[in-house]
Amino acid sequence: MATKLLTAVLCFFFLCVSAINSNAQTGVKRIWGEVIDEKSGKTIEGINMRFSRSLTRSQSDSTGAFYLLLRYPFDTLIFSGIDYEEVRHPVNDTTALPLMMELRRSNNVIEEVVIESGFQSIPKERATGSYAFIDSSLWNQRIGSNVMSRLDGLTNGLLTNNLNPDNPTVQIRGLSSLGSESMKPLVILDNFPFEGDLDALNPNDIESISILRDAAAASIWGARAGNGVIVIKSKTARVGQRLSTSVISNMTVSPRPDLFTSNHLPTPEYVEMERMLYEKGYYTARFSMLSSPSIPLVAELMEENRLGYLSDNALEERLDALKREDFRHDMQNYLYRRVANQQYAATMSGSRDRLSFVLSAGFDKNLEHRIGDANQRFNLRSNNTIQFTDKLNMQVGIWMAFQNNTNNSPGGYGDFRGISGYSQLATPSGDALPLDIYYRSLFTDTAGGGQLLDWKYRPLQELALSDKVTRSNDIIINWGMDYSWKYGFTGKIKFQKQFGNGESNHLNHQDSYYTRNLNNRFTQITSGDVENHIPRGAIRESSENTSSSYNIRAQIDFHRSFGRHEVNAIIGSEARDLKNESATSILYGYDKDKLTFTNIDPTTQYASFNNLFGWNYIPFGANLNRYVNRFISLYGNGAYTYSNRYTVTGSVRRDASNLFGVSTNQKWNPLWSVGGLWHLSKEDFFEFSAIKKLSLRATYGYSGNIPLNATALTQINYYGGAWSPVNENFATVSMGPNPSLRWETVRTTNVGLDFEAFSANRLKGNIEYYKKKSTDLFNSTKLDPIVGMSIQPKNSAAIVGSGLDISLSASLIERRFNWSSMLLFSYADFKVTQNLDPPSLDGLVSSGQGIFPVEGYNPYLIASYRWAGLNPENGNPRGYLNDEVSEDYIAMQLNTIEDQILHGPSLPPFFGSWRNTFRWKNWSLLAGLNYKFGHYFRKHALNYGTLFQYGESNGNLEYVNRWRESGDEVHTNVPSIQYPANSRRDNFYRYADINVQKADHIRLNELRLQYQVHATGISLIRSLSCHAFVDNMNVMLWKANTFNVDPENSIGFRRPINFSLGIQLNL
């Protein structure tokens, strides 16, 4: 690994040096400036310019900037570009600089958009499939360091599913698969699937993103394309491009979160509740339990009072003091912080002779709001193309990402189960206080009579001692060669090798709670003799994983025009091998300075302290894993165009993989697509002058998904002795035999219409309608427990979906003040049409948080019990049983689906964004609105059972409004308190229809103010832009619900806003 790294670094260094050399030029007089589109005011890249006398040439770069050397006292500078009218501009020694050239678009010219499929570049003019394209200017409107979160709202059809805020996932055109892995879109980085951590990508390296949405676009990726494909193209340089450097620096600040925005019981209520629980005997058993589970302070005080150690007055005083506390104070002050995140990126690109190159580096340093959690990333990339001859060129690239995450936070809001409303983390002077959530304080005070280690858990002490670091290094090296032969043939070979290694080290300091607790548990004290089986010192838990993959692809392209006929085709094959290995280990008595450790005996059971926990082995987590995935594919894709008006396309691909247990015949799965395109506006009969362009597209085809953990045969898993109570290696049956395993298949039909009206940029857009049918979906199927397995995944489900994607962009005002607008609208509706897993046997209720595949319904369906109000007698929640008002929660659990209220999906069927950009002189202001309609959410409802059990970590302000006496039912729906808690009653209330409302909302999510100057007066800097960016604004412009909560952030505290300031310099 080290040598590989060294080689990589040397390569990079070499390339840097060659880049610097190519910059070593000096000039007579420098003419510099910028070319701008007369109408849009946007800068134009790729405009050629030359002096008519000296013949010196140059080209404008990606920011529209150019510079040349004036060799004669006066000369004429000629600007020309494919889509622009030629301009001749006289210049001399005294010409004012910078030279701002406004160019006018020539008529009948369409902006050429080239889409990347990962196998070929396809001009949008010839594409039949459904592609969405994000160009660099759109991409760079955002700042975030994470690629996936930056995609949200930039393109239609793509929805970020935030139902689980810790693990957002991306859906393209609804749901096509039911597995959590198999529902993810395929991500392609340049030419090959990127299997690594998407967080490793440097967003500033990205040139464009193409999203392949229908079968014609995606089926070239075969059995992994069923969820759509996201093709990320990195920045490249063209031969002939002049040297340019761009430097970006961003600083993002986000305030400390306000935990008081969360809904909790006020502490006085909480104290009274614990008091009530004590009086009812909830804690009685705990007082006598040997294992000494934690007991809240209120109950301890009550017990002391009962036993006569604490007078009634003193008790009330203590309780009153507790009532004045709030656990959120300390948590907010000691566990959370204001953060400042930094992002730096530099890109240098250019060419010299036959070599063109891009070098880039990026550095991101992000802090999390939770103190102790942070991550850093460093990226390096180089991509070089060498044109050996006009026919033969070679591309070599290297990509590196180094990430470093620290996770030292002991937890935050919601993580300390059993915390009380009055719990404190620190003394007023800031010293760490114990939190008795594991053992009773009386026990940890006295256990072992001073011969044990301190047994208290103090979160702040943990924060100070924790040392948990995850590092990962990823390197991708790619190499490719193209040879253009006669007759329009090009042969291509591409090779990519990826290495990654990650290590996670969790050093449990010898004074950390984990170490002390384990030590104590394995301590035996017999008549004063202390026997301990855990060596004193730190405990180091580490895991290491390495991944390596290679891809090899051979492809032949054919491109030829014969008069009015044009043919484009590719055919090729590729092989892919992906290996992952991981190893974990635990070292005891570890000394990080001397690197020494002590052996333990993991094969002997030891008695635990006072036999509280029986006989146990010392944890010994050595574990080894190896995974290998292999694929072989053959593919072909062809397009025929007649007269630039009619195009038909077709593609076919066969995949095979080593997925365990599938016979070779079943591994081969041909997937194909066909498509057609008609440029209606090019027909002679088309005579609407206002409509500049109108074309129709239609496609049909198949793509697939791989259920990665599937197998046709009985599957057993091997385990090492560490996992067995008898310390013997063993195996267990993990899956029963499934002889009929197949791939999942997604069939898509897509029709689309593209148009441009008035003039090139005035109004353009497209409308697409699609129908999707995903069959043979791999889903866990319930079995009769008699067969020995209660669930087994099978090809057993189907989803049918349809939808609409509309995008409109318009240039509304095209003067010095410029207003352009982009409106995206998506509609995605889908439902499960087949599910061999018989519908749930209990009354159907759900929160739409996970996938709930009931036949005939959206898998994110929210369903509820019908609410019949609180019982005026006792405040019990009531529903309906056979249309009669009932409190029989057990019977209502079996209500049929007809008896339940079915609200709708938790994911929005209608969603999109509206982005407006206003430009005036050097200023531009961008406002991004997101909207989501047609979905529902269930609010966080009071649950007495979990409140009693887990304390304030599950508290809910609703408690205050609970039913207390007859008449309350008129103004509240919160059930009366009941002890012992009845989980069915709690659940009935939680899943009642009153807690569900429409989640429709419109949100102002981002604002960006930019000031851009092209002439800085400093000759080195060709342009400069400064921007202020506000993200995560959560300014709710409109919402449908009357709960007065943000439907996407209804539990816990409000997410803090992000403010960013940034600067971009182009040299």
Next chain:
Amino acid sequence: MKFYIIILLAISTRALSSCETFLDEKSSAKIASPSSTEDVELLLKDYGKFNAVYPYASEIASDNFFVSVQHLNGASERERRTYRWEPNDDVGPFWSFPYSAIFSANIILETLDHVKTADLEKKKKLYAMALFWRAFYHYALADLFCKPYMAGSAQTDLGIPLKRTADINKVPQRASVKETYDFIIKDIEAAIPSLDEGLSNKFQPNKAAGYGLLARIHLAMGSYAKAGLYADSCLRIQSTLVDYNALNTAQNIPFKVRNDEVILDVQASVSNLLNRARGRVDTLLVQTYDMDDLRLKAFFIHNADGTKGFKGHYSGASAAIQFVGLATDEMFLIRAECNARAGDIDKALVDLNTLLKHRWQKERFVELTGLDKDELLHVILLERRKELLFRCLRWSDLKRLNQENRFKKTLKRKLDDDDMLALEPNGERYVFKILRESILFSGIEQNP
């Protein structure tokens, strides 16, 4: 043009022919399809499947312990309803875990059908172990979900579905009680000849365990002659008893897992209700122990309120993990009971005294003598209660003894002043309801 096509074809055929070897690689080094005796050996060491999840419902419903109302309210609904003898078809793991073990046993049996190995002895032994487990867990189910074996009605009483294959698509209907017991006994009888006689590792079936299980089952069926013979066969292989005089009975966990008395180590899954702090040992039962009986100290832990908790599990675990496997003490008691019932008082006394000698304080123990047949049977049955509590054995004893008028017993639970529950002899609740899912899936007949 032709040239390229040829090259392309060459590349693709090359790729295709090498595919098979390329794709033969296992996708994970840790997963496999069971195919060898090594795999089967590893499957048989699956302690979590075979040794640790015995359904403990019968103990909850038995009369060895009681809980306070508060503790009962804090328990899971499944345990609460079981304790209160309420009809409950949400029996979850009580029904599914045994079938899961049976499934693994069937996978092993079917794998061995296809394994080619020169070591036929080993193959036979592995086969026998799987048969043993299949029988063991079918019996666990029969104990909970069937009426007791009554020769008169066993042909028509509903048994359990007998799972003879691993096929996940085949769900059998319920057999009769007779078919159920015949199937179980046949499996054990087929297994015994190939099982190891030694007890090298006590968590896998051995010959003594085979005989022991047959003795236990025949006793439950009321076929005392056979039960006595099989207990004898078992004790001929293994008859070690732990002398409680040598134990530190003051310890929180006095017994080690797989101690000398254990023939086969099987444990029930953890129960919350049976936790020492909640489940208090029946007061009357505690009073039957003599002050010189070491079990009083070895088995019971003293609660602050004067009640006793049970700590005498042979599972070597704290609190609520019951030992339900086979041990020599049970065999001595079976042999003694069967001999007593057959009128062989001397033999029965020998066994009883042997056992008690290991239980009493050495110097205080006086051998029992001069008992008539009925007295002796009563003493043995009482010793059986005192020795085998919290082993999930009481339930089958209650069921079989309820068939004899002289031993009939009505179980009573007093929760508070106006909540008095009773379970009549041979009451409906002696047969648990079958898991609701299975009834709905396969349409098998539910118990009343």
